Amino acid sequence: MPDRMRFETAAIHAGQDPDPTTGAAIVPIYQTSTYVQDSVAKHKGFEYSRTDNPTRHALETCLASLEGARHAVAFGSGMAAITTLALTLASGDRVIIPDDGYGGTYRLFSKVTPPLGINFEAVNMADPDALGKALAGGAALVLAETPTNPWLKILDIEALAAASHAAGALLAVDNTFASPFLQRPLELGADVVVYSATKYLGGHSDLVAGSLATSDDALAERLRFLQNAAGAIPGPFDSWLLLRGLKTLALRMRAHCSGAAEVAHWLTGRADVRSVHYPGLEHFPGHRVAAKQMAAGGAPLYGGMVALELGSRTEALALCNNTKLFWLGESLGGVESLIEHPAEMTHASVAGSEVEVPDTLVRLSVGIEHPADLIADLERALG
Numbered sequence: 001m002p003d004r005m006r007f008e009t010a011a012i013h014a015g016q017d018p019d020p021t022t023g024a025a026i027v028p029i030y031q032t033s034t035y036v037q038d039s040v041a042k043h044k045g046f047e048y049s050r051t052d053n054p055t056r057h058a059l060e061t062c063l064a065s066l067e068g069a070r071h072a073v074a075f076g077s078g079m080a081a082i083t084t085l086a087l088t089l090a091s092g093d094r095v096i097i098p099d100d101g102y103g104g105t106y107r108l109f110s111k112v113t114p115p116l117g118i119n120f121e122a123v124n125m126a127d128p129d130a131l132g133k134a135l136a137g138g139a140a141l142v143l144a145e146t147p148t149n150p151w152l153k154i155l156d157i158e159a160l161a162a163a164s165h166a167a168g169a170l171l172a173v174d175n176t177f178a179s180p181f182l183q184r185p186l187e188l189g190a191d192v193v194v195y196s197a198t199k200y201l202g203g204h205s206d207l208v209a210g211s212l213a214t215s216d217d218a219l220a221e222r223l224r225f226l227q228n229a230a231g232a233i234p235g236p237f238d239s240w241l242l243l244r245g246l247k248t249l250a251l252r253m254r255a256h257c258s259g260a261a262e263v264a265h266w267l268t269g270r271a272d273v274r275s276v277h278y279p280g281l282e283h284f285p286g287h288r289v290a291a292k293q294m295a296a297g298g299a300p301l302y303g304g305m306v307a308l309e310l311g312s313r314t315e316a317l318a319l320c321n322n323t324k325l326f327w328l329g330e331s332l333g334g335v336e337s338l339i340e341h342p343a344e345m346t347h348a349s350v351a352g353s354e355v356e357v358p359d360t361l362v363r364l365s366v367g368i369e370h371p372a373d374l375i376a377d378l379e380r381a382l383g
């Protein structure tokens with residue numbers, strides 16, 4: 001097998017040699033908790049499935065390869081991955097998170113970790129002065145997200161890495177919205193990449209999983225220890241489903257990106273849509289940085305998420321309630337299109353806080369259906 005496979009090839013082959021015992025072309029679902037040993041403490045590399053499992057092992061090898069990382073560690077959800085990353089911190093450490101990040105991340109750092117002595121600050125990371133001020137207060141970890149959720153703001157990962165490292169902090173990037181096909185934060189200076197694999201990596205809305213990837217050997221060893229010690233692992237079946245999803249990630253991402261671009265451009269022509277947020281639009285504030293750091297095969301690609309603001313809460317709710325192809329639901333990144341109202345759905349847990357989302361905002365996860373059908377659905381629902 002070649003040393004350095006291209007993305008599309010690694011998705012099919014990394015960690016996925018034919019099964020050594022049977023020749024099975026697809027990595028089997030090793031649905032077992034334990035492994036029979038040859039003699040005391042003499043085993044074939046697996047002892048207990050919380051510690052390691054062959055299906056999960058194949059998944060982790062593939063995830064690391066797609067990221068260009070030395071290590072990837074899989075978890076039972078994106079939040080399990082972020083919680084395990086938080087467990088690398090100690091009492092007295094401070095974390096800086098985005099002021100428009102994933103609601104569950106905000107909930108974790110505002111409600112779960114403060115009693116452990118881990119404090120946080122939510123800042124607008126697109127504003128270098130605000131970030132600089134927060135870093136000046138001392139930080140062990142900066143956990144960034146780009147594109148952000150739900151505004152799709154773009155952060156410059158290289159600049160964030162430089163600022164974080166100058167302040168002695170590690171930079172973790174939640175890359176869930178971009179996927180490793182469009183954006184590889186480690187190559188831009190980040191120390192850790194975080195995923196909710198539930199979204200684009202799995203891609204079929206049929207599993208919940210997460211992962212962390214890093215090329216820092218010491219950090220990887222700590223994460224691997226915590227994966228086993230805290231135990232927030234994915235099971236063999238979900239690991240297998242995720243491995244299957246990864247095989248088509250490149251194809252799916254291209255379709256998500258072109259569909260989202262068509263939908264976003266169409267929305268900008270509507271008088272009843274107050275604003276459209278999509279990194280591929282030329283007037284979008286983060287467009288130039290996105291064009292620099294989000295690409296596949298040398299060509300910029302801007303992801304499958306679109307946000308739009310309507311004139312009122314009533315109009316936003318009417319759109320969410322009236323689409324037929326865009327199903328009303330939380331989550332994103334599946335082959336089917338979804339629509340949602342962040343203020344009362346995904347971001348309800350941040351209502352009343354400094355990161356509250358306006359009730360005029362609607363978020364779209366553009367699936368891989370034909371874009372003309374998706375546009376017709378929106379046109380009818382807006383009408």
Ligand SMILES: *Cc1c(COP(=O)(O)O)cnc(C)c1O
Pocket residue numbers: 077078079080102104105145149174176177195196197198199208209210
């Ligand atoms: C969904 C999501 C998470 C949480 O992942 P789960 O798999 O739902 O636990 C974290 N970050 C982002 C950006 C997400 O979209």
